[in-house]
Amino acid sequence: MGATLNETLNKRSKPIHLDSEPTPELISQLIQHHQRNNLERYQMLQDYYEGYNIIINRTKKDSSKPNNRLVSGYPSYIVDLMQGYFIGKPVTYTSSDKDLIEEIQDVFNYNDEQDENSELAKMCGIKGKAYEIVYIDEDSKIRFNEIDADYIIMVYDTKINPEPNFAIRYYYGASADSLTSGKGTLNVTVYTKDRIYYYVQGDGGLVLLDEEEHYFQEVPVIEFLNNDEGMGDFERVISLIDAYDKTQSDTANDFEEFTDAFLYLVNLNGTEDEDIEKLKEDKVLLLDEEGQAGWLIKDINDSAIENYKKRLNDDIHKFAKIPDITDEKFMGNTSGESMKYKLLALDQVIAAKQRKFKRALQKRLELICSYLQWKTGQEYDYRDIDINFIVNRPVNEKEMVEMAIQMLGITSLSTALAKVPGVDDVEMELAKIEEEKGTYREDIDLDEIGDEDDETR
Known part of the structure; x- marks a missing residue:
């Protein structure tokens, strides 16, 4: 006997799997479940990132005593550092299909794809997940835009390899009445594999206003996950952050009481x-x-307090898996091999982020190719495009260039160029090389370099 709807919905923090059609009644139930189980957590995580930690709400029975409420910046520090390390350098795309990569690059340029990826990475770092909607604008051009997880619900089917069944976006529209009531009219957009439905809240429930076809052949909403658990970068260390804030605040209280x-x-x-x-x-x-x-x-006892705060600081960095760049052991003239071990934990987190992000980017490419194929009649396969991430860590540029040269003859030229510092757009760089062939660096023949490398090996 299958699980009831309530049993399915009560599986908090897990994907929702339903093969049902998105009826107005089901949509309302899903929205209520989302608001009940997710919104409070999302708001708390956003508050911490913006500097509104729980210490802000601390009160004391004796109002005459000092009540300092010092907020540490650990949440934003953790998210911003990981975001910069992960996506600080743009994602690069390569393909042997020149026509396809040109079409894709035009779409990316039109949508400012690099900034979009950066915003999605930050949202994932804060709340553990983010969403992107792909749509066609009034100029018949492909657009994609990030959407906060607060008001998106993704529903998957029940297959062994689940695929999106439908997605719900809801928001409260502003009106003259909402300025006094504090809450506007509920608007809902439902995305299925072939259509988009628009609802508004009526007296008896959701009322269908309009529907249209979208031609993407898949649900045009993409879920970007930070990890399998859908957790934010600092979510596991919130209790340690709270303890640090409390200790800092109590220390300030002690010193204020000392002066009084x-x-x-x-x-x-x-x-x-x-x-x-x-x-x-x-x-x-x-x-x-x-x-x-x-x-x-x-x-x-200054020594005990400072030792306690140092231990909290070390544990926050340790369990958030980010380096403390102010630590004397991390700073200084560290060798490349030593630096690898210092960044080992962070690299493991970033590798997991890359796998999740790559899967979502592939879905974006699939939706774009599907629409281009419908529009132009030309065969486009998103699997012909390789997605490359470049970790934004300090590097020895001379060593990276030498490594790229050594890769020639083993890998393609585009793969080697992706390793060269300063080359953000590999396809554009290949086009420049082709254009300047015979005039640029005539003393170097890339083919000869590849042959020499083969002989030395």
Whole structure:
């Protein structure tokens, strides 16, 4: 007996698998489930990235005591560092089909593909997933645009290798009434494999306003995952970040209380209020032999506090798998081989990101090729395009160029060029080489270099 809809929906943080058609009733249930199980988490992760950590909400029963609420920037530091390392250098695309790569590059240029990829990587780093909708604009050109995970629901079929069955995008449209009520009218767009449906919330439920064909032959919504679990880059270390924020804030409270310490007087019972006021003004205190004065302060163990904060800092970097670039062990004249080990954990995370991102980029290429084939009648195969990631780490450019030269004769020229620093667009570089052949670097013959490399091997 198959699982009921509620049993399926209660599998939090897991993909939804349904073979059902997207009826208005089912769409409403899916939206309610999404709001109930995902929105609060997404908002919390976004708040942390923007610097609104939970320490911001801390209160104290005694309002007269200091209540510093210091926020660390770990979430944005982790996400931004990984984003730059992962996608700081543009993704490159190569293909033996020149016509196809030219068509694809035109679409990419029209959509500012490099910036789109960067935004998608940041969204994935914060919330664990992001979405992209591919559509046709008013000029009949292919467009794709990132969509936040807050208002997208992807539903897969129940096959062994699941494919998207349909996708839902919902939002609350602004109106004059929504300015006072705080919530506009619910608008829903449903994407299936051949059509797009537009709904609006009515008194009795969702009302179909319009529908149209989209010609992509697949659901034109792409899910970009950060990892298999759909978790953000800093999500696993939030408790450590909270502990660090609390320690920093409590330390600030202790120092503030130190500056506001009480003065105690021993064996000076005859001191009057006016004497204390005079003391504050003159900053001088005369004591007899039996009198004593001092400050009532709390002892602060600086070493223990600093050691605790250092341990928290080290654990945050360790379990988020990012290097602490301010650490003396990381800085300095480190050899390339040593640097590889220091970045080993980060490289494993980036490798997983690349696999997930590549799968989504292939789906984008598949949708584009499908539409181009329908529009032009020409056969295009997205599998003819190779996707290459270049990790944005400090490199010895001389060594990279030498490596590219050594690759000639083993790999194609385009693959070798993809390793050369400064070559972001391999196809454009190949076109320049062809155009300048015979005039540029006439003293070097790439074929001869490849032959020489073969002989030395």
